[in-house]
Amino acid sequence: MQKIRLLHCIETISSGGVERIRLTFAKSLDFNKYELKIICTKAVGPIKDQLERLGVEIIEVGPFKGPFEWGKYKKVLDVIRKYQPHIIHGAVFEGMSMATVGGLFGKVPIVILEETSFPSTRSKKALFLQRVYSIFADKVIGIAPSVVLFLKEKVKISSSKVVLINNGVDIPETCSDQEIFHIRKSLRIEKDDLVIGSVGRVHDSVKRFSDILQAIKLLDNPKLKFLLVGQGPDFDELKKFSNQLGIQDQFIPVGFQEKPDSYYQIMDVFCLPSAHEGFGLVAAEGMLQRLPVIATKVGGLQDIVIDGETGFLVPPFSPDQIAKKLKILIEDPELRKLMGEKAYERAMANYTADRYCQEVENLYLQLLKEKGLIS
Incomplete structure (x- = not known):
């Protein structure tokens, strides 16, 4: 069986929680079964290095000046046409934008969006765009119950599309x-x-x-x-x-x-x-x-x-x-x-990383089966 190709889209890879979760997820993957690439605006620091040591290719497209910077989406589409992912998964607003536009015009079979913040200060225009993005997504993940409530009540995303997957962290090492x-x-x-x-x-x-x-x-x-x-x-x-x-x-x-x-x-x-x-x-x-x-x-x-x-x-x-x-x-x-x-x-x-990673993989497999991409 061919590998399942995953393309994650996020904003900056530095030392924040979103990229730490991508690293945790990458560590959990069976690379005999999956292939993973990450598109981001910029990548620096030890998390970038750790991802690359795992064999994850990171593609930088540069920072967005606005949601309709079509030159950036062209770069995303170029990656999609060469890589042909089965699943595109976008987190953070820029990541959701790249995943939605790239998934739609690149004809990616499965589009998943992930709301990683509780954006109480997000503008009405951004909320409207997020609602539009959700129309083209198969599922929208909320990383906490309050975020799920925000997606349903504030962004007005259909309950059938929203799924709760609590974030998770690694079990710590005990020091002497x-x-x-x-x-x-x-x-x-x-x-x-x-x-x-x-x-x-x-x-x-x-x-x-x-x-x-x-x-x-x-x-x-x-x-x-x-x-x-x-x-x-x-x-x-x-x-x-x-x-x-x-x-x-x-x-x-x-x-x-x-x-x-x-x-x-x-x-x-x-x-x-x-x-x-x-x-x-x-x-x-x-x-x-x-x-x-x-x-x-x-x-x-x-x-x-x-x-x-x-x-x-x-x-x-x-x-x-x-x-x-x-x-x-x-x-x-x-x-x-x-x-x-x-x-x-x-x-x-x-809130363990193992549970988070397993629930994300279960969602991937569920959608792949529903689309007839795996049996």
């Missing part, structure tokens, strides 16, 4: 006590320090790591440390902000880490105060590390975290509420442990 000891020592984290952690691209208008800094300032506890794993355009500004608050000795930014598991294992509480979030992969990662999670009640985060059970949900843009919930967890180690265990159980049941 010696490794953890050396990292803590190198970061000057004392035995009696309590570490609030977060992971993500440092784009503060989205991730709001500055709200954690403000919460720590409000708590006025020098034994409280904020460990931030991630890089991004606001990295230096965030360090300056910690200086302005006078808590620079409590802020520990370590930049991007290709393998962040050991850093999660230093944390006592995980916090993700995003302004908006489609899913929040790192919250699920924190839960798999048995950490209670304080997160904002936005997008997929409100589906992942059960308020009062696996952590706490707070309104966005509310450092005072983050401080209030942190104080509860700081003062009650038994509650931290209990919430962490319940978080782990929930993540193992709902």
Whole structure:
């Protein structure tokens, strides 16, 4: 039997959640059965390198200046005509645009779109385009229940086309006590320090790591440390902000880490105060590390975290509420442990990479059978 040819379309490949999921999916594929190529606007960094080491070809078409930049679609169509994919799968708005136009004019048998965000600020024009795109799609994946609701109620996509596939993350590797000891020592984290952690691209208008800094300032506890794993355009500004608050000795930014598991294992509480979030992969990662999670009640985060059970949900843009919930967890180690265990159980049941990849493959096989492409 010939290989099933898959073509994924996304925006930038750098260090974000969408491309991390593509990498996770690629790792799960049986390349004796499947072939995978990825079209993107731009590709840089370690995720690109890992995908290419797996044998995934990455084709860059350049950034979009608008949804009707036909020169970009011509490049996509050139790839489709040479590759002749059985399935085209687009994620992120640019990816959905490329998959829809490419799938329609390239006569790709199966078109799948995936909404990877909770786009509360998306314009009416973009929502209209997404509704039009869905007409030509076989299925539209929502990566969290709140995203599925958004697709049905806000974008007005037919319920018969929308399918829920919760995002998933890899089960973490356990690091040795010696490794953890050396990292803590190198970061000057004392035995009696309590570490609030977060992971993500440092784009503060989205991730709001500055709200954690403000919460720590409000708590006025020098034994409280904020460990931030991630890089991004606001990295230096965030360090300056910690200086302005006078808590620079409590802020520990370590930049991007290709393998962040050991850093999660230093944390006592995980916090993700995003302004908006489609899913929040790192919250699920924190839960798999048995950490209670304080997160904002936005997008997929409100589906992942059960308020009062696996952590706490707070309104966005509310450092005072983050401080209030942190104080509860700081003062009650038994509650931290209990919430962490319940978080782990929930993540193992709902948010593992194996489950996500299997559900996506099951959808592929279902549609391939319905189209008569496999028996």
